Amino acid sequence: MPELAEVEHARRQWNVGLGAAVREVLIARPEIRVFRGTDVAALRRRLPGRVLSRSEANGKQMLFHFEPLPGKGEKTRLWLGVHLGMRGDLRVETTADFQPGKHDHLVLRQDGGRALVFEDQRHFGRILFHEGAEPPAWWTRLAPSVLSAEFTRDGLADFLQRRRRSPLKAALLMQEKFPGVGNWMADEILWRARLHPATPAGAVAADKRRLTELFQQIRWVAQTASEVISDNWTYPPTWLFLHRWEPGGFCPRRGCGAALERATIGGRTTCWCPRCQGKVES
Ligand SMILES: [Zn+2]
Numbered sequence: 212m213p214e215l216a217e218v219e220h221a222r223r224q225w226n227v228g229l230g231a232a233v234r235e236v237l238i239a240r241p242e243i244r245v246f247r248g249t250d251v252a253a254l255r256r257r258l259p260g261r262v263l264s265r266s267e268a269n270g271k272q273m274l275f276h277f278e279p280l281p282g283k284g285e286k287t288r289l290w291l292g293v294h295l296g297m298r299g300d301l302r303v304e305t306t307a308d309f310q311p312g313k314h315d316h317l318v319l320r321q322d323g324g325r326a327l328v329f330e331d332q333r334h335f336g337r338i339l340f341h342e343g344a345e346p347p348a349w350w351t352r353l354a355p356s357v358l359s360a361e362f363t364r365d366g367l368a369d370f371l372q373r374r375r376r377s378p379l380k381a382a383l384l385m386q387e388k389f390p391g392v393g394n395w396m397a398d399e400i401l402w403r404a405r406l407h408p409a410t411p412a413g414a415v416a417a418d419k420r421r422l423t424e425l426f427q428q429i430r431w432v433a434q435t436a437s438e439v440i441s442d443n444w445t446y447p448p449t450w451l452f453l454h455r456w457e458p459g460g461f462c463p464r465r466g467c468g469a470a471l472e473r474a475t476i477g478g479r480t481t482c483w484c485p486r487c488q489g490k491v492e493s
Pocket residue numbers: 462463464467468469484485486487488
């Protein structure tokens with residue numbers, strides 16, 4: 212399941228198409244669930260001629276903006292929403308004779324033989340389309356990104372207090388507060404903040420020092436992971452990320468090196484360092 216860093220990486224794949232108009236929209240199988248609730252006929256009819264002007268991501272959702280047609284008094288904007296689901300991805304093709312593959316469910320052809328492609332083998336992804344003067348409700352209703360100014364330390368304390376009996380790991384996976392934070396990112400955050408994943412959320416809500424540390428690590432991991440993944444996908448060896456997947460593995464913190472532990476917490480396989488995050492605090 213792509214987390215916010217992978218989504219950010221996918222979003223940037225289509226950046227090469229910024230400033231260029233869409234010439235043709237190819238959708239081979241409008242009946243698949245990727246397009247549920249979406250007016251595919253309108254998408255095919257309205258997008259050609261529009262210029263891709265901007266894109267943004269929040270958590271697991273992406274939004275691509277298309278400008279009104281110039282000089283025709285057209286006011287409405289078009290918005291394309293993309294959710295990658297379990298295995299979806301975005302890519303760009305640059306050969307003029309490119310033909311969509313079996314899993315290329317949406318292809319936006321631009322001039323110069325370029326094609327912006329959405330692929331999804333599992334069909335858990337989603338394509339949304341909106342036309343209007345204002346952005347769509349399915350975008351504006353999303354919880355604020357953990358990197359936005361609306362995500363504050365006080366807001367974090369309130370949220371943890373309301374879920375004070377939940378293990379921290381389970382709380383961090385709640386998408387209504389931490390959009391796009393998934394399993395590995397939550398483990399990375401807690402390891403950096405030196406908090407045991409089973410610690411009740413309320414214990415941190417009431418402790419200014421630990422609350423500040425958790426808040427800062429949420430921001431740092433989200434920001435840094437997005438940069439690293441967009442750069443070369445190479446995480447420094449000092450990230451827990453690189454050591455968590457296989458059985459075994461040792462804490463990469465300098466001077467620690469303890470054997471990592473794993474258990475199911477919050478319904479997900481959780482990895483932590485028993486020395487750095489040793490005690491379940493309450
Ligand atoms: Zn350690």
